Amino acid sequence: MAKLDFDKKINLLYGKNGSGKTNLLDAIHYMSLAKSYFSMTDKMLIKEGEEYLRLTGKIQHDGNIQSIIIKYPLGQRKTIEVQKNRLNNSSELVGVLPVVFIAPDDISIVNGGSKERRDFVNRILCQSNPQYLRQLIRYNRVLTQKSSLLKSGKIDYTLLDTYNADLISTGSYIHACRKNFISPFIDFLQQNYADISDGAEQIDIQYITQYDEADIKNAYENILREEVYSKRVLIGTHKDDFDFIINNKRLKKYGSQGQIKSFLYALRIAEYTYIETQLGKKPILILDDFFEKLDRSRLSHLIEMINKDTFEQIFLSDTELDRSKTLFDDRGIDYQAFRVIEGQIASD
Amino acid sequence: MSYSSRLLEEAVEAFSRLPGIGKKSALRMAMYLIREDKSEMKTLFVEPVDQLISNIKFCEKCNNISDDDVCNICQDREHKAETICVVQSIRDVMAIEDTAQYKGIYHVLGGVISPLDGVTADDLNIDTLIERAQSDQVKEVILAISPTIEGETTIFYLSKKLKEAGVKITQLARGISFGGELEYADEMTLGRSLMTRTEYKLSEI
Numbered sequence: 393m394a395k396l397d398f399d400k401k402i403n404l405l406y407g408k409n410g411s412g413k414t415n416l417l418d419a420i421h422y423m424s425l426a427k428s429y430f431s432m433t434d435k436m437l438i439k440e441g442e443e444y445l446r447l448t449g450k451i452q453h454d455g456n457i458q459s460i461i462i463k464y465p466l467g468q469r470k471t472i473e474v475q476k477n478r479l480n481n482s483s484e485l486v487g488v489l490p491v492v493f494i495a496p497d498d499i500s501i502v503n504g505g506s507k508e509r510r511d512f513v514n515r516i517l518c519q520s521n522p523q524y525l526r527q528l529i530r531y532n533r534v535l536t537q538k539s540s541l542l543k544s545g546k547i548d549y550t551l552l553d554t555y556n557a558d559l560i561s562t563g564s565y566i567h568a569c570r571k572n573f574i575s576p577f578i579d580f581l582q583q584n585y586a587d588i589s590d591g592a593e594q595i596d597i598q599y600i601t602q603y604d605e606a607d608i609k610n611a612y613e614n615i616l617r618e619e620v621y622s623k624r625v626l627i628g629t630h631k632d633d634f635d636f637i638i639n640n641k642r643l644k645k646y647g648s649q650g651q652i653k654s655f656l657y658a659l660r661i662a663e664y665t666y667i668e669t670q671l672g673k674k675p676i677l678i679l680d681d682f683f684e685k686l687d688r689s690r691l692s693h694l695i696e697m698i699n700k701d702t703f704e705q706i707f708l709s710d711t712e713l714d715r716s717k718t719l720f721d722d723r724g725i726d727y728q729a730f731r732v733i734e735g736q737i738a739s740d
Numbered sequence: 741m742s743y744s745s746r747l748l749e750e751a752v753e754a755f756s757r758l759p760g761i762g763k764k765s766a767l768r769m770a771m772y773l774i775r776e777d778k779s780e781m782k783t784l785f786v787e788p789v790d791q792l793i794s795n796i797k798f799c800e801k802c803n804n805i806s807d808d809d810v811c812n813i814c815q816d817r818e819h820k821a822e823t824i825c826v827v828q829s830i831r832d833v834m835a836i837e838d839t840a841q842y843k844g845i846y847h848v849l850g851g852v853i854s855p856l857d858g859v860t861a862d863d864l865n866i867d868t869l870i871e872r873a874q875s876d877q878v879k880e881v882i883l884a885i886s887p888t889i890e891g892e893t894t895i896f897y898l899s900k901k902l903k904e905a906g907v908k909i910t911q912l913a914r915g916i917s918f919g920g921e922l923e924y925a926d927e928m929t930l931g932r933s934l935m936t937r938t939e940y941k942l943s944e945i
Contacts, residue, residue, distance in 0.1 A: 480926060526928065533889045540855035548861055551853065554897045 399728035402706050406713040407732030413709040417678050423449045424491035426482035490519045490675035492664045506633035520670035531562040542623045556612045563629040567603045574599050580665045584658035588693045596637040657690045674704040683710045803848040803865050821845040822879040852894040873905040880908040
């Protein structure tokens with residue numbers, strides 16, 4: 393067990409690989425979204441041989457202090473308390489402590505399947521709009537039910553219509569949110585990208601969807617026979633994708649390593665700005681292994697933004713203290729350093 | 741646990757299969773039965789359990805638990821009942837009866853539609869409900885089903901199926917609970933309560 397008092401601005405965690413830096417950063421993510429950033433189940437987060445996990449956080453913001461307590465005893469229900477009030481659902485926690493997490497395996501957002509990009513957009517929208525999260529949970533649940541019905545082969549058209557009506561209503565909401573999100577988000581993205589590159593490239597995101605609001609009911613009806621025949625769900629917003637574009641070409645295929653890295657960085661800072669604009673409060677920024685991940689131009693962009701007070705609280709991790717120390721000291725930036733050794737953490 | 745008696749062990753095994761009963765409680769129950777008067781224990785426990793298992797029936801009209809082919813509620817109210825209250829389980833019948841606010845008949849579905857858990861519409865008592873709703877005497881069907889995602893699917897499904905019966909279809913109101921405070925109500929409940937607000941009537945107080 394550890395009890396830590398963090399600096400309200402920059403917190404630097406340093407220690408060797410495998411010392412537990414990322415675990416601590418993930419704990420902050422867990423306190424924000426009630427789940428791990430690294431798609432680990434709650435069970436996997438409990439230390440081997442132990443029977444429960446417990447996270448307690450006190451958040452000070454604008455003179456208010458809020459407490460969050462998360463408990464998960466193995467094999468029981470996870471409980472979350474905010475200000476001693478027990479939440480009915482972990483989705484109610486989302487938005488209390490918004491967070492943007494930048495991790496080394498980010499590249500999967502570009503190279504991976506459409507799910508990675510949907511997850512990325514979902515995480516932004518869920519944190520900026522609690523209604524989106526509720527509709528998404530409902531959509532996914534009804535989708536699983538429809539999919540089980542199709543797989544069972546016991547075809548009940550009234551029930552399929554029932555599921556479709558529900559999916560159309562929640563799906564339309566999700567679709568509208570994604571549509572409204574994309575254009576302001578692209579503005580932030582292009583601004584950030586221009587700041588860190590020479591400004592020669594044109595970048596864009598295209599929202600790929602089968603969704604056409606005017607004709608959605610017909611589309612669901614027309615594909616129904618085929619769904620029954622193939623025993624699979626063939627239509628819906630869960631098939632949406634987002635194409636990342638550079639100079640009118642797909643980044644995934646035609647982008648250089650450098651372009652992809654710049655794009656990813658710009659994407660994350662745009663995520664930060666978008667959530668901040670929506671919520672009217674600054675998220676916590678987490679940068680795992682930041683020195684390894686960011687090259688000179690991105691590092692100096694980050695420093696510039698820190699100097700401009702773009703961010704509030706930041707958590708950074710690095711394997712070595714010296715280079716980060718030099719980086720901040722040279723520019724007169726204050727920070728609090730924490731040493732992490734074999735899962736133990738202490739402030740310097 | 742190690743037992744000196746196989747009979748005791750079997751009894752403990754049996755009790756611990758009951759919901760909510762662990763090995764320790766099961767042992768305490770078995771020990772109680774041994775300690776007390778034999779014939780008294782037989783009349784108190786063995787006979788009622790045996791009777792329950794052998795003779796319990798499900799009402800052929802509403803599927804409620806019953807001693808006879810038709811349950812008490814259906815026998816007493818069926819001939820004059822204009823409303824059918826549709827519930828998931830027998831426990832919901834008991835809960836609604838305890839309110840003493842309802843004088844109509846019931847229909848127990850036996851669950852909600854959830855293909856994920858292997859429950860399709862065919863597994864529930866839906867056909868018999870539609871048959872009952874078609875009787876001229878029935879004017880209203882109340883869908884008293886929990887507002888979970890699966891519950892709402894079931895409500896929507898039933899209302900589609902009941903359309904032809906030409907009855908009024910209603911569902912339970914969703915809103916702020918009695919003695920509850922507004923600031924602790926979740927947004928969805930509060931939003932819904934506002935949307936479906938009711939007119940204030942002095943006579944109701």
